[in-house]
Amino acid sequence: MKIAIHGRNFNESARPYIESMFGELARRKIDVQLSAAFRSFLDEQNIQHRSHMVYGCPDELCDARLVVSMGGDGTLLETISHVGKRRIPVIGINVGRLGFLATVSPERISDMIEALENNQYKIDERTLVKVESNIDLFEGRNFGLNDFTITKTDTASMITVHTYLNDEFLNSYWADGLIISTPTGSTGYSLSCGGPVLVPHSQNFIITPVSPHNLNVRPLVVEDSSVIRLEVKSRSNNFLVSMDSRSRVVDEVTELTVSKADFTARLIKMRDDSFLDTLRSKLSWGLDMRNRL
Structure with a gap:
């Protein structure tokens, strides 16, 4: 089995779990391919990873199982965003803060590896x-x-967003911004701006204004x-x-059309992982x- 791993900086408290993970992967003879950025960070921190395979661009991920x-x-x-249309399954280990999407705790890394090797997981x-748009906004990665x-x-000052739904005029939002959220994103930025929580497989988007200058403007589910x-x-x-995590400044002649992508993200979930449990435990x-x- 070959897996790829991407990561960012993490707290020193997570070091023992990371080192233990690479030791177990080596013991199980699982081939590991690291993102170039994560490989550099591990080398700087003198963390032994025993991996000589690196991917510098998404095209080099094609033979990873997950x-x-x-x-x-x-x-x-x-x-x-690295995986894109390849739809390679992704699982998140939470060595960050909230971990609403990355739901595997560091203490359960060994259990995770066991489950992955034995196909004891579900795909979400x-x-x-x-x-x-009329310009390339995100270097070809125009999905989130x-x-x-x-x-x-x-x-x-605030902006005005003239919004059309299926070519029919919806509203002109006088606000600090506008969010088009998926059900997955309903627990993110949209939620902090007053948007509703949707269960992950709702077939909807949420249009949520950011600090609207109208008392009668509310989020809309479409x-x-x-x-x-x-x-x-x-x-x-x-x-x-x-x-998602990519942004840039554009001028107001930029044309923007938002819709559902023609492919999905495939998240790996442990069999005891429940959205409702996570909603209660992580967001109270x-x-x-x-x-x-």
Whole structure:
């Protein structure tokens, strides 16, 4: 079995678990391919990884059976962008903070390796959002697991986002920005801006304004078969576009059309992993002292 691993910086407290993981992978004779960035970090930290295979671009991932994301949710989103249309399954080890998507704790790495080797896991297919434009916004990686977001630049006043749903005018949002979120992303930025939580396999997108300048504007849930066209006006003549962990500033003549991607992300989940359990434990959903048993 060959696996790829991508990661970012992690706290020193995670070092023993990381070292133990590479030791167990070597003991089980599992071939490991590291992302170039993670390989450099491990070498800087003098962590023995026993891996001589490195991928510097997504094309070099084609023969990996699965990819391990080592970090927090941001690292997992970045890993999904590496995988893209290849749809290689991804599993996240949480050596970050919240770990809502990266649900394997460092203490369970050994159990995870055992489950992966024995095919004792489930595949969770997740919808991706994509954006099409008259320019190349994200170096060909125009898809995301969480959301596509438009926001004002740091020093700018609020922007106006003229929004069309299936070519029918929806609304002009006077706001700091607008979020188009997948069900997976409903627990992210959209949630912090007042959007609803959707269960992962809901066939919907959420259109959530960021700090709208209208009391009567609220998030809207639409079918994920919808095509959402956006026209942005700004006093500074530019604005920020973001796709998960990638962002850039563009000018207001940029054309933007948002829809569902024609492929999915495949997340590996342990058999005892439950979205509802994670919702309660990580976001304290339903927390009430009267619910104590």
